[in-house]
Amino acid sequence: MAAGVRNPVVLTGDVHAHWASDLKLDYADPTSRTVGSELVCSSITSGGDGADSASGSHPWLKINPHLRFQNNLRGYVRTTITPEQLAADFVVLPYVSRPDAPAYTRASFVIEDRVPGLHQTYDHPPAPTARSLSTEADGDAGRDTVEAETARP
Numbered sequence: 001m002a003a004g005v006r007n008p009v010v011l012t013g014d015v016h017a018h019w020a021s022d023l024k025l026d027y028a029d030p031t032s033r034t035v036g037s038e039l040v041c042s043s044i045t046s047g048g049d050g051a052d053s054a055s056g057s058h059p060w061l062k063i064n065p066h067l068r069f070q071n072n073l074r075g076y077v078r079t080t081i082t083p084e085q086l087a088a089d090f091v092v093l094p095y096v097s098r099p100d101a102p103a104y105t106r107a108s109f110v111i112e113d114r115v116p117g118l119h120q121t122y123d124h125p126p127a128p129t130a131r132s133l134s135t136e137a138d139g140d141a142g143r144d145t146v147e148a149e150t151a152r153p
Contacts, residue, residue, distance in 0.1 A: 007116050009086055011077070013041030016050070018077070018090045020069035020109055022117045030065040034117040039088050039109075041077040049095045050074045052126040055107060068118045069107050073130060086111040087121075094130035 010023065019040035026032035042050065050073040058070045075092035088109045093101040108122035126132060 006114050007111065008036035009111055010036065010038040011041070011079070012038070013077070014043050014046070015040060016043050016047040016072070016074075018042045018069065018071040018073070018075065018092070018106070019067065020088070020090070020107070020118055021064075022066045022068065024066050027066065034066075036116050037109075037111050037118050039077050039079075042071070042073065042075050042092070044074055044076055044093075045096045047074070049097050049131055050092075052092075052094070052106075052130040052132055054126055055123050068109070068120060071106055073106065075103065075106070084113050089122075092130075094127045 008023070017040070019038070021038045021040075022034040023036035023038055024030075024032050025035050052071060052073050055069060055071075061067045061070060069090065071090065071092065073092035073094065074096045075090065078089045078091055080087045088111070089105045090107045091103050092106040093103055095101050104124060104127070105122065106124050107120065109118045110121050111118060
């Protein structure tokens with residue numbers, strides 16, 4: 001890259017959902033070079049309890065091949081950065097509407113130095129105590145996601 005950045009990582013958040021994606025040189029060409037990574041953090045409590053779904057099941061991942069993870073549970077992203085890599089854990093809560101929710105790591109990724117792109121290292125299946133995102137029909141999951149990500153507290 002012209003600026004000499006060897007592996008950019010974008011950290012952003014509070015869209016009421018977790019997202020992890022590869023940053024592509026050309027999004028119109030899914031085979032184009034990966035030039036970085038993006039980690040999007042959910043809100044910790046805004047928007048209510050949120051919802052869980054099996055990794056890879058959300059219809060938006062099918063039409064956006066650069067997306068590696070999506071989840072609507074509340075939580076945060078914990079990163080550990082060393083000279084060799086950035087490790088990211090998507091920590092979630094199955095509910096926020098009552099006290100004492102057990103936080104747990106829903107998914108983990110590693111971004112290696114000089115190797116643009118995400119490598120998933122851990123995937124915890126949906127928690128039985130969490131509300132499930134409707135994945136029966138693509139329209140339902142998309143509608144549920146938009147509602148979860150735009151909900152007002």
